[in-house]
Amino acid sequence: MTIILFIYGTCIGSWLTAMADRYAIDASPYYPASHCDTCQTPLAHWQLVPVFSYLLLRGRCHYCHTAIPATTFIMEVTVGLLLTMLHPTTGTHLIWLGLWAFAALCDARTQxxxxxxSYAxxxxxxxxxxxxxxxxxxxxALxxxxxxPRWRQPLLGDGDCEMMLSYLLLWGMTATARWILLASTLALLQRSASRRIAFLPYLVISATCWWLWSETR
Ligand SMILES: [Zn+2]
Structure with a gap:
């Protein structure tokens, strides 16, 4: 059962990444079929297997040899691992984390x-x-x-605040404090030259770390 859940998880992780890529360039989620973003060559079935294909291709497109972002591989493995921890009490929390992971992938690409x-x-x-x-x-939330939209130079994005509100309701004040602390530390370590950074990815990485920590204890 664990293996089946892991396989399902890798598929969901792969799908979420692909959907975020398409959201970033405003493309349809359904059309065209999976292809390389650089050379546009449609991918063969053996190049579409989560985790396995990335390893087999050594992280590069089979045709033009452009590097495939490691995010794809990391998402596949992480969602696979998270889904192995599915039980009746964690189902809704996992859907919550999956939706915010999708938002974070979009945020990383387009802010x-x-x-x-947020509503879902x-x-x-x-x-x-x-x-x-x-x-x-x-x-x-309202x-x-x-x-x-009235705040000219917000210090924090509205999506970040909405996720914080969500997390607070789910896990309480103490958990929220340590969650934001870890996310902020990660963001500071990775600080880019740009003044604006996408913070949702750090919040989601932190949430995943605390989730794994609580589940494996
Ligand atoms: Zn290519």
């Missing part, structure tokens, strides 16, 4: 992500909370949506 993700993740985190918490969360 934007599809806005529906809310039901997962509001489940089981009191009506008052639900009301306050909806007000907070405020972020209304206020951020």
């Amino acid at each position: 934007t992500f599809p806005g529906w993700i 993740t809310l039901p997962f985190v509001l489940w089981g909370h009191t009506p008052l918490t639900i009301l306050l969360t909806l007000i907070a 405020s972020i949506r209304l206020l951020w």
Whole structure:
């Protein structure tokens, strides 16, 4: 069962990366079939097997030898590992993490992500909370949506705030503090020359690390 879940996970990871690539260039998710981004050659079936194909191709396109981003391989392995930890109580949390991982992949490429993700993740985190918490969360989410476009040079993206709100509701204050601390440390270590960085990827990496930490203890 673990192996089957791992295989499913690698497929989902591969699919999420491909969808984010297509979101970045505003291409259709369905058409054309998988191809090399550089030489545009359609990929053969043996080049589409998650994890395996990347290793077999040694991380390069079979035709033009352009390097395939390591993100693809890392996402396939990580989502595969996460899915092996699927049990009835973790299912919704995994979907939540998967949706935010997709947002992070889009953020890394374009510093934007599809806005529906914030709304789609809310039901997962509001489940089981009191009506008052639900009301306050909806007000907070709406405020972020209304206020951020008016803020000329926001220090933090609206998506980052929405994910923080989500995480807070799921795991509580202490967990949120250590989660943001790790994400900020990772972002500082990787600091690029650009003044604006995509922060969602660091938040998702940190969330995945804390998840693995809590699951393996
Ligand atoms: Zn190519």
